Amino acid sequence: MPDLPASVRVGIDIGGTGTRFAAIDEEGVVLARHTVRTPVAVDAGAATAFLADGIAVVTAGAGGQVGPATISGVGIGASGPVDADGIVRNPHTLPGFSDIALAPLVTAASGAPCVVESDAVAAAVAEATVGAGRGAADLLHVTIGTGIGVAVVRHGSPVLGADGFQPEAGHLDVPDEEPAPCYCGRTRCWEQTASRRALQRLAGVEDVGGLDRMAAAALDGVPTAQAVFDRYGQRVGLGLRTLVTVLRPTRVVIGGGGARFLDAYRDATVRTVRAVALHGLDLDLRATALDDDGGAVGAALLAAI
Structure with missing residues (x-):
């Protein structure tokens, strides 16, 4: 039986077509992933439930047979614009997630601190840290x-x-x-x-x-x-x-x-x-x-x- 990670961070990439969830360990290694079509006609409650469901899937996967992993933080990268307060301002391709304070809603649902940034920034940080931009x-x-x-x-x-x-x-x-x-x-x-x-x-x-x-x-x-x-x-x-x-x-x-x-x-x-x-x-x-x-x-x- 695998050891349960002490904690994982969950990342969510909300795109205009699909949403990807990943749980990573402290080294940035992906322990579990989940992809689902991005919903369009949803309100704040349904959007939060959608994100919470995906978080549950990847934390369960990261824990393997032992049970869900503990979450130390959740990051969301969304198709922008995303303003300085972490509010998505993109009614054109993400109408269901725009003009909502997602971070506190996800924190309440997951029990972990949450940050929201543009998907462009998220992808760039990943490449610079563990990908093709490293060095x-x-x-x-x-x-x-x-x-x-x-x-x-x-x-x-x-x-x-x-x-x-x-x-x-x-x-x-x-x-x-x-x-x-x-x-x-x-x-x-x-x-x-x-x-x-x-x-x-x-x-x-x-x-x-x-x-x-x-x-x-x-x-x-x-x-x-x-x-x-x-x-x-x-x-x-x-x-x-x-x-x-x-x-x-x-x-x-x-x-x-x-x-x-x-x-x-x-x-x-x-x-x-x-x-x-x-x-x-x-x-x-x-x-x-x-x-x-x-x-x-x-x-x-x-x-x-």
Whole structure:
């Protein structure tokens, strides 16, 4: 019978499509994980119950046959904006979790202190601490999923805006042949041209499995598939080149669902960035080392900060 961990931290990554729960030990190792579709039409009570149910699943899993593990903290990373008070302000993709003081509700339900931050910050902290950004003095992390989230970690700490909000750098004006209107108000928005959903539209496929097959074809040299990923890589690069020019990060890590296809579009992205790079900027571009766990792991790590 396995030893029961003295305590675990639970991380929750609330995305527009799915919510991931993870229980980690003191070293950041994932002991249990659970993924479920994110509910949309819920009130504060139902949202809290949904989160409490997921916490119960992963704490039971972390305890193995012995019983539920003790929780020392809960961290939530949510698709932003998330304000300085930890309130999600995202009625567009997280209507059921927006404008609610989630932290005290989750604390009351779980008995553990809770913090709420943007999913972009959570994923960046995870990569900087235990993932592909480890060892870098500063890290620019770009999560490509239902939307695009961007965060910077410098010397182990996330960099926030002057008002305490996580900067919404996934919403940049980018040039493109076709308009890409976004709920943010831009007519050509980076999120709308370079999210994973945008890649699916560009590829003409319905699901991630179709993208997997097309990416494999692109890497095998099939011209039509290569053209899709070259175009997509250029779109990623159009936003990324603005960010690296302004921020000049030591390392850039791509996370989220878009990271699994990086090998197919990396060259096009690097070419697009280097076409405007200034003052000898070198682009150290890597894929996540944490796969889909990054946001939840980072949220759990934030619970200890």
